[in-house]
Amino acid sequence: MKKIAIIVAGGSGQRMGVKTPKQFLLLQGNPLLWYSADAFLSAYDDLQIILVLPEEHLETGLAIKRLFTASDRIQIISGGDTRFHSVQNGLNMIKESSIVFVHDGVRCLVTKELIRRCYEQAMIKGSAIPAVAATDSIRIAEGEKSFVTDRNHVRIIQTPQTFKSEILLPAFQQTYNASFTDEATVVEAAGEQIFLIEGEYSNIKITRPIDLMIAEKILEERSVL
8 A cells, every 4th residue: 555644844933932943943963854754764665755844944845855865755845824734735646545644743753663553553444543641630621610531531642643545535625624633633524433543652742942852862762772
């Protein structure tokens, strides 16, 4: 089965407190986005990447692409106004039956083992949505009030969200809705069931400066294993 990873990297550096979009920040000398792409290229020799970037940063993306010996497996396109529309742009490039991974470009610590497990489950069940159990107490806020909920029923969703193309592509023909927070919500709105898979606690999304420090430590630990 053809394998395609749509890596969405449309974020800004606002919450990081920097002007550089966070996907281009350096971690041990390489941009965050480089690590995400490298994980997918390493997972499968026949996997293709569609890298979705803001129009104004396509040249930076091309510079990162040139860092890979397998650069011919990376295609770069412009994103849209929202994540939904950016993913939709990527999906418009897919013309044959595939397993499609959709991944946040700043989840730079994703492992090839998780990528492979997502692929294997999606082949069988049609989807694989990485998720980890909540470890903190959870309260639901409603205005000034809040109430506790059982954290044993709470899962924190990650990427790569992985689907058979015949499930994902039709779902993205829907009209955009603000409730579409990720690909799983889009697919569910189209009437399809989604299936979770165990994620990885190290598969963090780099959003704030502390996340970059954590990522640095995780990479250091991996290098000595």
